[in-house]
Amino acid sequence: MPEHVRDVVDLRSDTVTRPTPEMRRAIAEAEVGDAVLGDDPTVAELERAAAELLGKETALFFPSGIMANTAAVLVAGRPGTEAVIDAGGHILNYEEGAAAAWGGVQLRAVPTQDGLLDPDLVAEAIRPDSPYLPQTSMVCLENTHNSAGGRILPLERMRAVREVARERGVHLHLDGARLPNASVAAGVPMAAWAAEADTVMFALSKGLGAPVGSMLGGDAQTLSRAWRIRRRLGGGMRQAGILAAAGLHALRHHFPLLANDHRRARELAAAADAIPGVRAAVPDTNIVMLDLEDAALQPAALLAALAGRGVLMTQFGPRRLRAVLHMDVDDGGIRRAAQALRDAVAQAAG
Numbered sequence: 001m002p003e004h005v006r007d008v009v010d011l012r013s014d015t016v017t018r019p020t021p022e023m024r025r026a027i028a029e030a031e032v033g034d035a036v037l038g039d040d041p042t043v044a045e046l047e048r049a050a051a052e053l054l055g056k057e058t059a060l061f062f063p064s065g066i067m068a069n070t071a072a073v074l075v076a077g078r079p080g081t082e083a084v085i086d087a088g089g090h091i092l093n094y095e096e097g098a099a100a101a102w103g104g105v106q107l108r109a110v111p112t113q114d115g116l117l118d119p120d121l122v123a124e125a126i127r128p129d130s131p132y133l134p135q136t137s138m139v140c141l142e143n144t145h146n147s148a149g150g151r152i153l154p155l156e157r158m159r160a161v162r163e164v165a166r167e168r169g170v171h172l173h174l175d176g177a178r179l180p181n182a183s184v185a186a187g188v189p190m191a192a193w194a195a196e197a198d199t200v201m202f203a204l205s206k207g208l209g210a211p212v213g214s215m216l217g218g219d220a221q222t223l224s225r226a227w228r229i230r231r232r233l234g235g236g237m238r239q240a241g242i243l244a245a246a247g248l249h250a251l252r253h254h255f256p257l258l259a260n261d262h263r264r265a266r267e268l269a270a271a272a273d274a275i276p277g278v279r280a281a282v283p284d285t286n287i288v289m290l291d292l293e294d295a296a297l298q299p300a301a302l303l304a305a306l307a308g309r310g311v312l313m314t315q316f317g318p319r320r321l322r323a324v325l326h327m328d329v330d331d332g333g334i335r336r337a338a339q340a341l342r343d344a345v346a347q348a349a350g
Contacts, residue, residue, distance in 0.1 A: 007310065008310050008311070008312060009310060009311045009312070009329060009333040009336050009337045009340075010312045010328065010329070011288075011311065011312055011313050011323035011324055011325070011329065011337060012312050012313065012314050012324070013206075013314070013324050013326075014178075014206040014207045014261070014286060014324045014325070014326035015205055015206055016326065016328065017209040017211075017326050017327055017328050018211075018328060019209070019210075019211055019246060020209070020327075022249065022253070023209070023210070023246050023249045023250070026245045026246065026248070026249040027242055027243075027245050027246050029245070030042045030241045030242050030244070030245035031241060032239040032240075032241035032242060033239070033241065034238050034239065035061070035236070035237050035238060035239070035240040035241070035244075036231065036236040036237070036238060040238075040239065040240055040241045040244070041241065042240075042241030042242075042244045042245050042248065043061050043237075043240050043241050043244040045244070045248060046061055046215075046244040046245075046247050046248050046251075047059045047060060047061055047215070049248060049251055050202075050215040050217060050247075050251070051217055053190055053191065053251065054190055054191055054194040054200055054202075054215075054217035055189075055190075055191030055194055055195055056191075056194060056200070056217035056218055056219070057218070057219045057220045057223075058217070058218070058219070058220050058223050059215050059216060059217040059218075059223070060215065060216045060217075060223050060226055060227060060230060061213055061215060061237075061240065061243075061244055061247070062201075062213065062214045062215070062216055062230060062235055063212060063213065063214075063235050063237065064205075064212075064213075064214055065175075065177045065201055065203045065205075065214040066095045066096070066098060067214075067230065067233055067235050068201040068214045068215070068216040069090075069091050069095060069098070069140075069173070069175055069201055070095070070098040070099065070102055070103070070229075070233065071216060071226040071229040071230055071233070071235075072173045072199040072201065072216060072218075072226065073091070073098070073099045073103055073105055073138070073140075073173070074102060074103040074105075074226075074229050075199070075222055075225050075226050075229065076137055076138045076171035076173065076198065076199070076222075077099065077103055077105035077137040077138050077171075078104075078105075078135075078137055079103060079104030079105065080104055080105075080134065080135075081105055081106075081134060081135045081136065081137035081138075082105070082106050082107070082108050082127065082134045082135065082136050082137065083099060083105055083106070083107050083108065083136075083137060083138045083139070083140050084108050084110060084117075084122060084125040084126060084136060084138070084139045084140070084170075085107050085108065085109060085110065085117075085139070085140040086109070086110050086111075086112045086115055086116065086117050086141075086142070086145075087109040087110060087111045087112065088112070088115045088145070088147040088148060089107075089109075089115075089140060089142050089145075089147075089175070090142055090146050090147070090175055090177070091107065091140050091142075091175055092107045092109055093147070094146075102233070105137065105138075106134065107140075108125055108136075110122075110125045114145075114148055114151060115142070115145040115147060115148025115151055116145060116148065116151060116153050116154075116157065117139070117141060117161060118157060118160070118161070119157075119160040119161050119163065119164045122139055122161050122164045122165065123164045123168075126139070126164070126165075126168045126170060136168070136170050137170060137171060138170055138171040138172065138173055139161065139164075139165050139170055139171070139172050139173070140173050140174075140175060141153060141158060141161065141172070141173070141174050141175065141197070142174075142175045142176075142177075143158070143174060143175075143176050143178070143179055143182050143193060144178040144179070144181050144182045144284065144285050144287070146177070146178070146287065147316070149281065149283055149284070149287050149288070149289040150178065150181065150265075150283055150284055150285035150286055150287030150324075151284050151285075152182045152185060152186055152284045152285065153182070153193070155186075155188055155192055155193060155196075158174075158193060158196045158197075159196050161196075162196040162197070171198045171199070172196070172197050172198050172199075173197060173198065173199045173200070173201075174193060174194065174196075174197035174199070174200040174201070175201055176190070176193065176194070176200050176201055176202040177201065177202060177203040177206060177214070178202075178203065178206055178207060178285065178286075179193060179194075179200070179202040180202060180207060180208055180255060180258060181206075181207050181258055181261070181262070181285040181286055182284075182285065184255060184256075184258040184259050184262070185258075185259075185262050185284060185285050190202065194217060198218060198219075198222065199216060199217065199218040199222060199226075200216070200217050200218070201214055201215065201216050201217075202214065202215055202217075204246070204247040204250050204251075206326075207254075207257075207258050207261060207286060207326055207327070208247075208250035208251070208254045208255070208258075209250050209254050209257075209326070209327050210243075210246040210247045210249070210250040211243070211246055212243045212246070213243055213244070213246075213247050215247075254327065257327045258285075258286070260327075261285075261286040261325040261326055261327065261329075262283070262284075262285050262286055262325070264286075264325045264329065264331065264333075264334045265283045265285065265286045265287065265288050265323075265325045266282060266283060267334050267338075268280075268288050268323060268325070268334050268337060268338060269281065269282055269283055269288045270282075271334075271338035271341070271342075272288065272290050272338070272341055275341060275342055275345050276294070276345075276349075277292065277293055277294025277296070277297055277345060277349065278290055278291070278292060278293065278294075278297070278341070278345060279291045279293055286324055286325040286326065287322065287323075287324050287325075288322070288323040288324070288325070289316065289320055289321075289322055290313075290320065290321040290322070290323065290341075291319060291320050292319045292320070292321070293319075294345075294349065296348055296349050297319075297345060297348050297349070298348070299315045299318075299319060299320075299321060300315070301348060302321065302344055302345070302348060303315060303321065305343075305344035305347055305348065306340050306341065306344050309340035309343060309344065310336070310340070311336065311337045311340040311341070323337070
């Protein structure tokens with residue numbers, strides 16, 4: 001591991017990973033063409049591999065998950081229509097209003113207890129046919145759910161939501177940025193969740209450790225339209241095989257590493273929950289939410305104290321910190337983070 005990675009235990013996100021030496025070699029040796037003209041062989045190979053993994057007819061390589069989600073919304077959501085999403089959803093809260101800005105699609109936020117929509121909530125949120133109400137064009141689900149602490153959407157619940165969407169004639173999109181984490185943790189193939197969605201996105205640049213990119217899967221007709229939207233949004237890439245090679249390496253070699261992230265997340269959560277004034281639920285996957293119950297613990301001050309000890313986390317609410325495990329944090333990093341948290345809390349408590 002490079003020295004600059006060892007010096008800091010960076011738990012801000014699983015997007016901070018650096019390419020491994022093996023991934024860098026794959027990048028350097030990638031066979032390339034012009035992806036916009038359709039002749040980059042490494043991009044084509046990545047798209048075939050992703051489509052097979054998702055059990056979809058085809059897949060497209062996007063520069064980012066936000067762009068892939070936006071393309072899915074623009075394909076399915078007509079201007080002036082509405083997309084149903086839970087109130088904590090990433091597409092609603094963390095994508096710069098892209099659905100409205102680019103597609104004229106408004107997002108209908110549905111409050112949930114755990115961040116996960118259920119069929120009854122979806123059925124209630126889908127608008128009835130009326131000349132006085134906006135039409136519902138799609139439902140957006142998220143798996144794993146970021147702001148709910150990496151919670152897994154159970155396959156049975158997704159199937160039930162899918163039945164409601166099918167009965168009401170609306171498109172179902174799955175924001176599966178961390179779907180690989182859900183798959184490994186639950187022991188369920190990604191294709192099982194993807195089978196219940198019309199379109200599905202997953203990220204290569206989070207737990208899988210690639211430096212860039214997300215994949216969007218679906219049927220060929222839908223993704224031919226998404227291809228045009230990707231280019232319209234500026235996502236047409238030329239010798240993109242250099243980036244796709246990293247994604248292919250991640251798909252082939254990094255899936256097993258996600259289980260280590262989940263184990264370390266549980267270890268960090270247990271250590272944090274043992275600290276007076278801090279509470280941490282047992283995580284489903286690789287995201288640990290730390291709730292500061294002691295009024296003496298101020299998030300900004302605690303983050304600064306952690307940073308001074310070489311540990312980086314983020315604030316994720318008025319009195320909540322977030323730590324995300326990834327392949328650049330080993331067992332020693334978890335021990336160091338837990339000790340830094342104990343010391344920082346003791347210092348704040350005075």
